[in-house]
Amino acid sequence: xxxxxxxxxxxxxxxxxxxxxxxxxxxxxxxxxxxxxxxxxxxxxxxxxxxxxxxxxxxxxxxxxxxxxxxxxxxxxxxxxxxxxxxxxxxxxxxxxxxxxxxxxxxxxxxxxxxxxxxxxxxxxxxxxxxxxxxxxxxxxxxxxxxxxxxxxxxxxxxxxxxxxxxxxxxxxxxxxxxxxxxxxxxxxxxxxxxxxxxxxxxxxxxxxxxxxxxxxxxxxxxxxxxxxxxxxxxxxxxxxxxxxxxxxxxxxxxxxxxxxxxxxxxxxxxxxxxxxxxxxxxxxxxxxxxxxxxxxxxxxxxxxxxxxxxxx
Ligand code: NAD
Numbered sequence: 001x002x003x004x005x006x007x008x009x010x011x012x013x014x015x016x017x018x019x020x021x022x023x024x025x026x027x028x029x030x031x032x033x034x035x036x037x038x039x040x041x042x043x044x045x046x047x048x049x050x051x052x053x054x055x056x057x058x059x060x061x062x063x064x065x066x067x068x069x070x071x072x073x074x075x076x077x078x079x080x081x082x083x084x085x086x087x088x089x090x091x092x093x094x095x096x097x098x099x100x101x102x103x104x105x106x107x108x109x110x111x112x113x114x115x116x117x118x119x120x121x122x123x124x125x126x127x128x129x130x131x132x133x134x135x136x137x138x139x140x141x142x143x144x145x146x147x148x149x150x151x152x153x154x155x156x157x158x159x160x161x162x163x164x165x166x167x168x169x170x171x172x173x174x175x176x177x178x179x180x181x182x183x184x185x186x187x188x189x190x191x192x193x194x195x196x197x198x199x200x201x202x203x204x205x206x207x208x209x210x211x212x213x214x215x216x217x218x219x220x221x222x223x224x225x226x227x228x229x230x231x232x233x234x235x236x237x238x239x240x241x242x243x244x245x246x247x248x249x250x251x252x253x254x255x256x257x258x259x260x261x262x263x264x265x266x267x268x269x270x271x272x273x274x275x276x277x278x279x280x281x282x283x284x285x286x287x288x289x290x291x292x293x294x295x296x297x298x299x300x301x302x303x304x305x306x307x308x309x310x311x312x313x
Pocket of ligand 1: 011016034037040061077078080118119176178179
Protein backbone atom coordinates (compact mmCIF):
# COMPACT_ATOMS: atom_id res chain seq x y z
CA UNK A 1 0.00 0.00 0.00
CA UNK A 2 1.22 3.51 -0.84
CA UNK A 3 2.26 5.74 2.05
CA UNK A 4 -0.31 8.43 2.81
CA UNK A 5 1.01 11.86 1.77
CA UNK A 6 0.68 14.91 3.97
CA UNK A 7 1.29 18.48 2.86
CA UNK A 8 2.35 20.30 6.01
CA UNK A 9 2.51 24.09 5.77
CA UNK A 10 4.67 25.70 8.45
CA UNK A 11 6.52 22.40 8.79
CA UNK A 12 9.87 24.05 9.64
CA UNK A 13 8.40 25.81 12.66
CA UNK A 14 8.19 24.67 16.27
CA UNK A 15 4.94 22.65 16.17
CA UNK A 16 5.10 21.77 12.48
CA UNK A 17 8.53 20.15 12.80
CA UNK A 18 7.42 17.98 15.74
CA UNK A 19 4.27 17.00 13.84
CA UNK A 20 6.36 16.12 10.77
CA UNK A 21 8.65 13.89 12.88
CA UNK A 22 5.63 12.17 14.42
CA UNK A 23 4.04 11.46 11.02
CA UNK A 24 7.28 10.23 9.46
CA UNK A 25 7.68 7.79 12.37
CA UNK A 26 4.21 6.46 11.46
CA UNK A 27 5.18 5.91 7.84
CA UNK A 28 3.57 8.98 6.29
CA UNK A 29 5.24 10.83 3.47
CA UNK A 30 5.58 14.51 4.43
CA UNK A 31 5.87 17.49 2.09
CA UNK A 32 6.82 20.49 4.19
CA UNK A 33 6.06 23.90 2.71
CA UNK A 34 7.57 26.80 4.62
CA UNK A 35 9.00 30.19 3.68
CA UNK A 36 11.18 30.24 6.84
CA UNK A 37 9.79 33.62 7.90
CA UNK A 38 9.97 32.42 11.51
CA UNK A 39 10.80 28.73 11.02
CA UNK A 40 14.31 27.31 10.83
CA UNK A 41 16.09 24.79 8.65
CA UNK A 42 17.72 23.53 11.87
CA UNK A 43 14.31 22.14 12.90
CA UNK A 44 14.20 19.83 9.87
CA UNK A 45 17.92 19.32 9.15
CA UNK A 46 17.83 15.83 10.65
CA UNK A 47 15.31 14.81 7.92
CA UNK A 48 17.46 15.78 4.94
CA UNK A 49 18.34 12.15 4.05
CA UNK A 50 14.81 10.85 4.65
CA UNK A 51 13.21 9.71 1.38
CA UNK A 52 9.72 10.22 2.80
CA UNK A 53 10.41 13.89 3.51
CA UNK A 54 10.50 16.78 1.08
CA UNK A 55 11.03 20.45 1.87
CA UNK A 56 9.70 23.17 -0.42
CA UNK A 57 10.68 26.71 0.50
CA UNK A 58 7.68 28.78 -0.57
CA UNK A 59 5.17 31.33 0.66
CA UNK A 60 1.74 29.69 0.94
CA UNK A 61 0.06 33.09 0.68
CA UNK A 62 1.37 33.28 -2.91
CA UNK A 63 0.07 29.85 -3.97
CA UNK A 64 0.36 26.15 -3.22
CA UNK A 65 0.96 23.82 -6.16
CA UNK A 66 1.81 20.19 -5.38
CA UNK A 67 2.11 17.38 -7.93
CA UNK A 68 0.72 13.92 -7.29
CA UNK A 69 -1.53 12.43 -4.71
CA UNK A 70 -2.22 14.26 -1.45
CA UNK A 71 -4.18 12.66 1.39
CA UNK A 72 -3.98 15.40 4.03
CA UNK A 73 -3.30 19.12 3.99
CA UNK A 74 -2.28 20.33 7.44
CA UNK A 75 -2.19 24.13 7.46
CA UNK A 76 0.14 25.23 10.27
CA UNK A 77 1.84 28.17 8.57
CA UNK A 78 1.28 31.42 10.42
CA UNK A 79 3.13 33.98 12.39
CA UNK A 80 2.50 32.66 15.88
CA UNK A 81 4.27 34.62 18.59
CA UNK A 82 3.11 38.08 19.68
CA UNK A 83 6.50 39.60 18.74
CA UNK A 84 6.39 38.06 15.27
CA UNK A 85 2.83 39.04 14.41
CA UNK A 86 3.26 42.56 15.77
CA UNK A 87 6.38 42.92 13.57
CA UNK A 88 4.70 41.35 10.52
CA UNK A 89 0.98 42.18 10.73
CA UNK A 90 0.23 42.12 7.01
CA UNK A 91 2.04 38.80 6.44
CA UNK A 92 0.03 37.43 9.38
CA UNK A 93 -3.28 38.48 7.86
CA UNK A 94 -2.22 37.20 4.43
CA UNK A 95 -1.21 33.73 5.62
CA UNK A 96 -4.44 33.41 7.63
CA UNK A 97 -6.57 34.44 4.64
CA UNK A 98 -4.83 33.85 1.27
CA UNK A 99 -2.66 31.09 2.76
CA UNK A 100 -5.68 29.29 4.20
CA UNK A 101 -7.56 29.77 0.92
CA UNK A 102 -4.66 28.22 -1.05
CA UNK A 103 -4.38 25.32 1.40
CA UNK A 104 -8.14 24.66 1.22
CA UNK A 105 -8.11 24.86 -2.59
CA UNK A 106 -5.32 22.27 -2.67
CA UNK A 107 -7.30 19.95 -0.37
CA UNK A 108 -10.44 20.46 -2.45
CA UNK A 109 -8.73 19.71 -5.79
CA UNK A 110 -6.86 16.68 -4.43
CA UNK A 111 -9.85 15.27 -2.53
CA UNK A 112 -7.64 15.45 0.58
CA UNK A 113 -8.60 15.96 4.20
CA UNK A 114 -7.77 19.38 5.62
CA UNK A 115 -6.82 20.60 9.06
CA UNK A 116 -6.08 24.14 10.16
CA UNK A 117 -4.14 25.12 13.27
CA UNK A 118 -6.42 27.56 15.02
CA UNK A 119 -5.79 29.04 18.44
CA UNK A 120 -7.22 29.78 21.85
CA UNK A 121 -6.73 33.44 20.85
CA UNK A 122 -9.99 33.26 18.94
CA UNK A 123 -11.63 33.41 22.40
CA UNK A 124 -9.92 36.80 22.96
CA UNK A 125 -10.18 38.03 26.54
CA UNK A 126 -12.65 35.28 27.46
CA UNK A 127 -15.96 35.94 29.16
CA UNK A 128 -16.03 32.36 30.50
CA UNK A 129 -13.42 30.19 32.16
CA UNK A 130 -12.63 27.48 31.12
CA UNK A 131 -13.17 28.12 27.42
CA UNK A 132 -15.53 25.74 25.65
CA UNK A 133 -15.69 25.41 21.87
CA UNK A 134 -19.21 26.91 21.97
CA UNK A 135 -17.86 30.29 23.14
CA UNK A 136 -17.70 32.83 20.36
CA UNK A 137 -14.94 34.89 21.89
CA UNK A 138 -14.38 38.43 23.05
CA UNK A 139 -11.95 39.80 20.49
CA UNK A 140 -10.97 43.38 19.71
CA UNK A 141 -11.05 43.47 15.88
CA UNK A 142 -8.69 46.45 15.65
CA UNK A 143 -6.48 45.90 18.71
CA UNK A 144 -2.73 45.19 18.82
CA UNK A 145 -3.32 41.43 18.55
CA UNK A 146 -6.13 41.66 16.00
CA UNK A 147 -3.94 40.71 13.02
CA UNK A 148 -3.48 37.27 14.56
CA UNK A 149 -6.85 36.73 16.25
CA UNK A 150 -8.88 37.85 13.24
CA UNK A 151 -6.71 35.94 10.75
CA UNK A 152 -7.46 32.76 12.67
CA UNK A 153 -11.16 33.59 13.01
CA UNK A 154 -11.32 34.20 9.26
CA UNK A 155 -9.45 30.91 8.66
CA UNK A 156 -12.03 29.05 10.73
CA UNK A 157 -14.90 30.69 8.82
CA UNK A 158 -13.28 29.85 5.47
CA UNK A 159 -12.68 26.27 6.56
CA UNK A 160 -16.35 25.86 7.52
CA UNK A 161 -17.40 27.41 4.20
CA UNK A 162 -15.33 24.86 2.24
CA UNK A 163 -16.77 22.13 4.43
CA UNK A 164 -20.42 23.18 4.16
CA UNK A 165 -20.48 24.41 0.59
CA UNK A 166 -17.94 22.14 -1.13
CA UNK A 167 -17.97 19.11 1.16
CA UNK A 168 -14.23 19.25 2.00
CA UNK A 169 -13.46 16.94 4.90
CA UNK A 170 -12.08 19.49 7.38
CA UNK A 171 -10.75 19.71 10.94
CA UNK A 172 -10.16 22.76 13.13
CA UNK A 173 -7.83 22.38 16.09
CA UNK A 174 -7.88 25.23 18.62
CA UNK A 175 -4.44 25.02 20.17
CA UNK A 176 -3.79 26.45 23.64
CA UNK A 177 -0.29 27.53 24.73
CA UNK A 178 2.12 24.77 23.83
CA UNK A 179 5.82 24.66 24.65
CA UNK A 180 8.84 22.43 24.22
CA UNK A 181 12.18 22.00 22.47
CA UNK A 182 12.73 23.98 19.22
CA UNK A 183 11.02 27.14 20.44
CA UNK A 184 13.22 30.13 19.76
CA UNK A 185 14.95 32.03 22.57
CA UNK A 186 13.99 35.32 20.98
CA UNK A 187 10.44 34.15 20.27
CA UNK A 188 8.74 36.47 22.77
CA UNK A 189 6.48 33.76 24.21
CA UNK A 190 6.55 33.42 27.97
CA UNK A 191 8.14 29.96 28.37
CA UNK A 192 11.22 30.52 26.13
CA UNK A 193 11.50 34.08 27.48
CA UNK A 194 11.73 32.99 31.09
CA UNK A 195 13.97 29.98 30.39
CA UNK A 196 16.41 32.08 28.32
CA UNK A 197 16.56 34.74 31.04
CA UNK A 198 16.96 32.14 33.80
CA UNK A 199 19.80 30.33 32.02
CA UNK A 200 21.62 33.63 31.46
CA UNK A 201 21.09 34.52 35.18
CA UNK A 202 19.23 37.63 34.02
CA UNK A 203 16.10 39.05 35.71
CA UNK A 204 12.92 37.08 34.85
CA UNK A 205 10.39 39.43 33.27
CA UNK A 206 6.77 39.17 34.31
CA UNK A 207 4.22 41.40 32.59
CA UNK A 208 1.54 43.06 34.70
CA UNK A 209 1.04 41.68 38.21
CA UNK A 210 1.75 38.11 37.07
CA UNK A 211 -1.73 36.95 38.14
CA UNK A 212 -2.91 36.38 34.56
CA UNK A 213 -3.21 32.67 33.82
CA UNK A 214 -2.23 30.35 31.00
CA UNK A 215 -2.49 26.57 30.63
CA UNK A 216 0.65 25.03 29.19
CA UNK A 217 0.66 21.86 27.11
CA UNK A 218 3.82 19.92 26.32
CA UNK A 219 4.41 19.50 22.60
CA UNK A 220 4.30 15.66 22.53
CA UNK A 221 0.82 15.70 24.10
CA UNK A 222 -0.41 18.21 21.55
CA UNK A 223 0.98 16.29 18.57
CA UNK A 224 -0.71 13.12 19.83
CA UNK A 225 -4.04 15.01 20.00
CA UNK A 226 -3.57 16.42 16.50
CA UNK A 227 -2.90 12.93 15.13
CA UNK A 228 -6.05 11.60 16.79
CA UNK A 229 -8.06 14.46 15.30
CA UNK A 230 -6.66 13.66 11.83
CA UNK A 231 -8.14 10.15 12.19
CA UNK A 232 -11.47 11.30 13.65
CA UNK A 233 -14.49 12.22 11.60
CA UNK A 234 -15.29 15.59 13.17
CA UNK A 235 -15.43 18.98 11.49
CA UNK A 236 -16.38 21.32 14.36
CA UNK A 237 -13.50 22.91 16.30
CA UNK A 238 -11.74 20.91 19.00
CA UNK A 239 -9.75 22.50 21.85
CA UNK A 240 -6.40 20.87 22.54
CA UNK A 241 -4.43 22.04 25.55
CA UNK A 242 -3.60 21.26 29.12
CA UNK A 243 -6.40 22.34 31.47
CA UNK A 244 -4.05 22.86 34.43
CA UNK A 245 -4.04 26.63 34.84
CA UNK A 246 -1.03 28.49 36.24
CA UNK A 247 -0.44 32.16 36.76
CA UNK A 248 2.72 33.73 35.38
CA UNK A 249 4.33 34.11 38.81
CA UNK A 250 3.84 30.41 39.52
CA UNK A 251 5.42 29.61 36.15
CA UNK A 252 8.41 31.86 36.87
CA UNK A 253 8.94 30.16 40.24
CA UNK A 254 8.87 26.66 38.69
CA UNK A 255 11.46 27.78 36.10
CA UNK A 256 13.57 29.35 38.86
CA UNK A 257 13.51 26.04 40.77
CA UNK A 258 14.40 23.91 37.74
CA UNK A 259 17.25 26.14 36.56
CA UNK A 260 18.47 27.21 40.03
CA UNK A 261 18.95 30.69 38.57
CA UNK A 262 20.02 33.65 40.66
CA UNK A 263 17.91 35.94 38.40
CA UNK A 264 15.23 37.89 40.28
CA UNK A 265 11.64 38.38 39.12
CA UNK A 266 10.99 41.87 37.70
CA UNK A 267 7.68 43.38 36.60
CA UNK A 268 6.91 45.29 33.40
CA UNK A 269 3.66 46.79 32.14
CA UNK A 270 1.16 44.44 30.50
CA UNK A 271 0.96 44.55 26.67
CA UNK A 272 -2.36 45.70 25.15
CA UNK A 273 -5.28 43.24 25.10
CA UNK A 274 -3.33 40.56 26.98
CA UNK A 275 -6.01 38.02 28.00
CA UNK A 276 -6.46 37.58 31.76
CA UNK A 277 -7.31 33.90 31.63
CA UNK A 278 -6.67 30.89 29.45
CA UNK A 279 -7.87 27.41 30.30
CA UNK A 280 -9.22 24.91 27.79
CA UNK A 281 -12.32 22.89 28.42
CA UNK A 282 -11.21 19.57 26.86
CA UNK A 283 -14.46 17.65 27.37
CA UNK A 284 -14.90 17.43 23.58
CA UNK A 285 -11.36 16.16 22.94
CA UNK A 286 -11.80 13.55 25.67
CA UNK A 287 -15.11 12.36 24.25
CA UNK A 288 -14.23 12.37 20.55
CA UNK A 289 -10.52 11.60 20.57
CA UNK A 290 -10.10 9.79 23.89
CA UNK A 291 -7.34 12.37 24.47
CA UNK A 292 -5.98 14.10 27.51
CA UNK A 293 -2.50 15.46 28.16
CA UNK A 294 -0.16 13.32 30.24
CA UNK A 295 3.07 15.32 30.65
CA UNK A 296 3.19 17.40 33.83
CA UNK A 297 4.35 21.02 33.59
CA UNK A 298 7.42 20.24 35.71
CA UNK A 299 8.45 17.26 33.53
CA UNK A 300 7.86 19.18 30.31
CA UNK A 301 9.79 22.19 31.56
CA UNK A 302 12.72 20.02 32.65
CA UNK A 303 12.93 18.60 29.09
CA UNK A 304 12.59 22.06 27.57
CA UNK A 305 15.22 23.59 29.85
CA UNK A 306 17.71 20.86 29.00
CA UNK A 307 17.12 21.49 25.30
CA UNK A 308 17.61 25.25 25.79
CA UNK A 309 20.84 24.54 27.71
CA UNK A 310 22.20 22.92 24.57
CA UNK A 311 20.92 25.84 22.50
CA UNK A 312 21.48 28.98 24.53
CA UNK A 313 24.63 30.74 23.35
P1 NAD B 1 6.30 28.88 14.41
O1 NAD B 1 6.51 30.33 14.12
O2 NAD B 1 7.42 28.13 15.03
O3 NAD B 1 5.86 28.11 13.09
C1 NAD B 1 5.10 28.70 12.07
C2 NAD B 1 5.75 28.32 10.74
O4 NAD B 1 4.97 28.88 9.67
C3 NAD B 1 7.17 28.88 10.59
O5 NAD B 1 8.04 27.85 10.21
C4 NAD B 1 7.04 29.93 9.50
O6 NAD B 1 8.23 30.12 8.78
C5 NAD B 1 5.88 29.39 8.69
N1 NAD B 1 5.19 30.39 7.89
C6 NAD B 1 4.63 31.56 8.30
N2 NAD B 1 4.08 32.21 7.26
C7 NAD B 1 4.28 31.43 6.17
C8 NAD B 1 3.92 31.56 4.80
N3 NAD B 1 3.26 32.63 4.33
N4 NAD B 1 4.27 30.57 3.94
C9 NAD B 1 4.94 29.47 4.38
N5 NAD B 1 5.30 29.31 5.67
C10 NAD B 1 4.97 30.28 6.55
O7 NAD B 1 4.99 28.77 15.33
P2 NAD B 1 4.32 27.48 16.02
O8 NAD B 1 4.21 27.75 17.47
O9 NAD B 1 4.97 26.24 15.56
O10 NAD B 1 2.85 27.55 15.43
C11 NAD B 1 2.38 26.66 14.41
C12 NAD B 1 0.90 26.88 14.19
O11 NAD B 1 0.18 26.58 15.39
C13 NAD B 1 0.54 28.32 13.83
O12 NAD B 1 -0.52 28.30 12.89
C14 NAD B 1 0.06 28.91 15.14
O13 NAD B 1 -0.84 29.96 14.95
C15 NAD B 1 -0.61 27.69 15.78
N6 NAD B 1 -0.66 27.79 17.25
C16 NAD B 1 0.47 27.59 18.02
C17 NAD B 1 0.36 27.69 19.39
C18 NAD B 1 1.54 27.43 20.31
O14 NAD B 1 1.36 27.51 21.53
N7 NAD B 1 2.71 27.11 19.83
C19 NAD B 1 -0.86 28.03 20.00
C20 NAD B 1 -1.96 28.25 19.17
C21 NAD B 1 -1.86 28.11 17.80
